[in-house]
Amino acid sequence: MENNNIIYGKNAVLELLKNEKRSINKLVISKGLNRDNKIDEIVNLSKAKGVMFQFVPKEKFLQYKGINHQGVIAYVAPIEYVELDDFLSKEGKSDYKKIIILDGVEDPHNLGSIIRTAVCAGFDAVIISQHRSTLCSATVEKTSAGAINYIDIIKVNSLVNAVELLKKSDFWVIAAEADGKDNYFEVDYTGMNFAIVMGAEHSGVSRTLKKQADFLVKIPMFNEFNSLNVSNATSILIYEATRQIMQKSTFKI
Amino acid sequence: MENNNIIYGKNAVLELLKNEKRSINKLVISKGLNRDNKIDEIVNLSKAKGVMFQFVPKEKFLQYKGINHQGVIAYVAPIEYVELDDFLSKEGKSDYKKIIILDGVEDPHNLGSIIRTAVCAGFDAVIISQHRSTLCSATVEKTSAGAINYIDIIKVNSLVNAVELLKKSDFWVIAAEADGKDNYFEVDYTGMNFAIVMGAEHSGVSRTLKKQADFLVKIPMFNEFNSLNVSNATSILIYEATRQIMQKSTFKI
Numbered sequence: 001m002e003n004n005n006i007i008y009g010k011n012a013v014l015e016l017l018k019n020e021k022r023s024i025n026k027l028v029i030s031k032g033l034n035r036d037n038k039i040d041e042i043v044n045l046s047k048a049k050g051v052m053f054q055f056v057p058k059e060k061f062l063q064y065k066g067i068n069h070q071g072v073i074a075y076v077a078p079i080e081y082v083e084l085d086d087f088l089s090k091e092g093k094s095d096y097k098k099i100i101i102l103d104g105v106e107d108p109h110n111l112g113s114i115i116r117t118a119v120c121a122g123f124d125a126v127i128i129s130q131h132r133s134t135l136c137s138a139t140v141e142k143t144s145a146g147a148i149n150y151i152d153i154i155k156v157n158s159l160v161n162a163v164e165l166l167k168k169s170d171f172w173v174i175a176a177e178a179d180g181k182d183n184y185f186e187v188d189y190t191g192m193n194f195a196i197v198m199g200a201e202h203s204g205v206s207r208t209l210k211k212q213a214d215f216l217v218k219i220p221m222f223n224e225f226n227s228l229n230v231s232n233a234t235s236i237l238i239y240e241a242t243r244q245i246m247q248k249s250t251f252k253i
Numbered sequence: 254m255e256n257n258n259i260i261y262g263k264n265a266v267l268e269l270l271k272n273e274k275r276s277i278n279k280l281v282i283s284k285g286l287n288r289d290n291k292i293d294e295i296v297n298l299s300k301a302k303g304v305m306f307q308f309v310p311k312e313k314f315l316q317y318k319g320i321n322h323q324g325v326i327a328y329v330a331p332i333e334y335v336e337l338d339d340f341l342s343k344e345g346k347s348d349y350k351k352i353i354i355l356d357g358v359e360d361p362h363n364l365g366s367i368i369r370t371a372v373c374a375g376f377d378a379v380i381i382s383q384h385r386s387t388l389c390s391a392t393v394e395k396t397s398a399g400a401i402n403y404i405d406i407i408k409v410n411s412l413v414n415a416v417e418l419l420k421k422s423d424f425w426v427i428a429a430e431a432d433g434k435d436n437y438f439e440v441d442y443t444g445m446n447f448a449i450v451m452g453a454e455h456s457g458v459s460r461t462l463k464k465q466a467d468f469l470v471k472i473p474m475f476n477e478f479n480s481l482n483v484s485n486a487t488s489i490l491i492y493e494a495t496r497q498i499m500q501k502s503t504f505k506i
Contacts, residue, residue, distance in 0.1 A: 093475075109362075113482050122475025150476060185496045219492065220499065222346075222375025223403060228488070229366050235485035236492040239472065243438045243493070246473065 005138050007076055008069035010038040016074055017045040023077040023155070025135040027053040030061055030071030042072060050157065052130060077136040082152040084162055087125055088169050097193045098123045098241065099171070103159055103209055104132040104200030105230055111136075112143025113231040114198075119147040121242045127154045127162055127195070132206075163195070163212045171195050173213045175205045176237060178227060180218030187215050189241035190248045196241070198234045201227075258391050260329055261322035263291040269327050270298040276330040276408070278388040280306040283314055283324030295325060303410065305383060330389040335405040337415055340378055341422050350446045351376045351494065352424070356412055356462055357385040357453030358483055364389075365396025366484040367451075372400035374495045380407045380415055380448070385459075416448070416465045424448050426466045428458045429490060431480060433471030440468050442494035443501045449494070451487045454480075 005025075007016050016022055027046055033039060046053045061069060092098075100118050105111055111134050118126055128135065135155065141148045156162045163173055174187055175197040197213060199205035210216060219233055227233070258278075260269050269275055280299055286292060299306045314322060345351075353371050358364055364387050371379055381388065388408065394401045409415045416426055427440055428450040450466060452458035463469060472486055480486070 113485060117481055117485050119476050119478055120472075120474050120481050145482075147478060150478060183496075183499070185500070219373075220495070221373050222495075223372050225372055225400060225403060228370055228373050229398075229484075231482075232366060232370050232485055232488035235481070235488050239489040239493075240496070242473070242475075243436075246436070247438070 005075055005078070007074045008064070008067055008072065010042065010070050010072050013042055013072045013074045014038060014045070016076065017042065017049065017051065023079065023081040023136075024051045025075040025077050025137070027051055027072070027074045028056050028060065029053060030058040031055045032058040033071040039072070075135075075137075078138055078141045079136055079148055079153060081136075081155040082125070084127070084154050084156060084165060087152050087154055088165070092124050092193075093122055096191065097125075097171070099125045099127060099166070099195040100234060100238065101127045101159060101163070101195050101197040102133055103129065103197055103205050104203065105198070106134050106200065108134045108137055108139040109143045110201075110229070110231040112140040112148070114234045115140070115144040115151060115153070116147040117231070117235040117238050119144075119150045121238045123151065123238065125152040125154055127156060127159070129159050130155050130157050132159070132200075159206075160208050160212065163197070163209060166195050167212070169193075172215070173197060174215045174217055174237075175199075175210050175213035176219065176233060177205055177210060177216045178218060180216040182215065182217050183220055184217040184237050185240050187217055189244045194241070196234070196237050198230055198237075201230050258328055258331070260327045261317070261320055261325065263295065263323050263325050266295055266325045266327045267291060267298070269329065270295065270302065270304065276332065276334040276389075277304045278328040278330050278390070280304055280325070280327045281309050281313065282306060283311040284308045285311040286324040292325070328390075331391055331394045332389055332401055332406060334389075334408040335378070337380070337407050337409060337418060340405050340407055341418070345377050345446075346375055349444070350378075350424070352378045352380060352419070352448040353487060353491065354380045354412060354416070354448050354450040355386055356382065356450055356458050357456065358451070359387050359453065361387045361390055361392040362396045363454075363482070363484040365393040365401070367487045368393070368397040368404060368406070369400040370484070370488040370491050372397075372403045374491045376404065376491065378405040378407055380409060380412070382412050383408050383410050385412070385453075412459075413461050413465065416450070416462060419448050420465070422446075425468070426450060427468045427470055428452075428463050428466035429472065429486060430458055430463060430469045431471055433469040435468065435470050436473055437470040437490050438493050440470055442497045447494070449487070449490050451483055451490070454483050
């Protein structure tokens with residue numbers, strides 16, 4: 001448990017909810033608690049702002065017995081998440097926007113490591129799911145070697161809605177899939193906004209997202225062996241797109 | 254500490270040293286020990302077989318106080334390492350042999366993850382340094398998702414000698430380096446045996462190995478940001494070589 005990522009106590013959590021600049025990953029409230037005005041306000045504000053909250057058995061708070069949490073704890077992100085709308089309405093880092101969408105990556109080390117590669121390659125954003133992903137914590141920040149502060153991290157309620165919006169906003173969607181039709185290097189990543197969708201280590205990209213995708217690509221395997229680590233797989237796709245863009249712009253000259 | 258990776262006690266360690274099939278990462282002997290015939294035999298056998306051994310203060314054994322180690326502990330590898338000579342004299346997996354050389358990768362998770370990618374791409378071997386690398390442990394095996402059993406892992410005393418031998422054996426050597434002259438995708442990996450040398454996360458490839466290399470390549474960076482995680486960087490190079498080989502063989506048809 002990362003204690004530099006929690007804020008506790010009714011007043012502190014209320015202040016946090018009123019502070020536009022801090023991003024909350026999740027809020028937990030003890031089930032045994034007497035509902036007073038402050039708790040009601042916390043619940044109402046959370047609903048209004050779309051902050052995920054859960055009532056949990058008070059035993060869950062035993063690990064925090066040294067602190068005066070009053071039955072309310074918020075897990076905060078070390079960064080401010082960016083809204084997809086805001087991201088879409090601003091300028092990209094280069095001619096076209098490049099995004100990674102993570103569908104169910106649960107290991108914070110993988111998330112950190114993917115963000116690091118995305119930053120190195122000059123990608124514009126990483127989109128994660130509020131419900132199906134590990135969120136940005138101190139561990140993610142550390143594994144990313146600080147890269148988390150150099151890219152837009154967009155946390156959404158529904159990846160399906162996010163992809164729908166991206167497609168309407170002139171993005172091509174490429175999903176990585178073990179049974180993909182083309183090899184990942186047979187798709188042309190140049191001259192377009194694109195989003196690469198990577199799935200969870202075990203279950204892959206969800207069926208709905210695969211249906212939405214414009215391309216399903218695979219990384220070829222030369223062994224009767226299970227798949228790549230998701231952060232390595234993502235790095236391979238990120239830099240293949242980068243290679244194509246760099247080589248194409250060289251040919252132009 | 255991984256207890257499934259240790260063998261302890263004078264007789265057990267002697268048996269281990271006489272067993273050709275088990276690979277020993279390191280042997281530690283307590284400094285306070287009375288030198289008897291068995292200890293002498295252990296030391297002599299270790300020297301004869303090139304097994305690294307160390308005399309350490311007996312306090313180092315306190316963590317093992319529950320077991321009857323008699324002041325002698327061997328750390329064994331979950332696999333049998335392959336000798337470079339043996340590797341060179343046998344058939345490769347495809348027309349040309351493809352190798353990864355790791356110069357100072359100390360994180361077992363990175364080693365495991367690199368082995369996993371190398372296996373997925375059908376590479377022939379991973380070479381590690383006895384002195385400048387984490388060795389194959391249970392953690393490496395687990396992080397590799399078992400891949401460690403599907404590829405030759407070669408542990409050498411001197412990477413410089415190993416690279417020298419590889420060059421004499423018709424291998425091209427490509428070292429990754431932040432200040433490399435060419436981008437990693439501007440080198441032709443096809444139609445030749447090659448070894449890709451990757452350095453430690455902080456210090457990179459050692460100076461001598463860089464001098465030995467035929468090519469110094471860089472992964473282009475689009476941010477004033479520190480480098481990629483070494484397992485991601487290695488994956489990017491491994492699959493760029495794979496892409497070139499696959500696309501070249503397609504063109505032939």
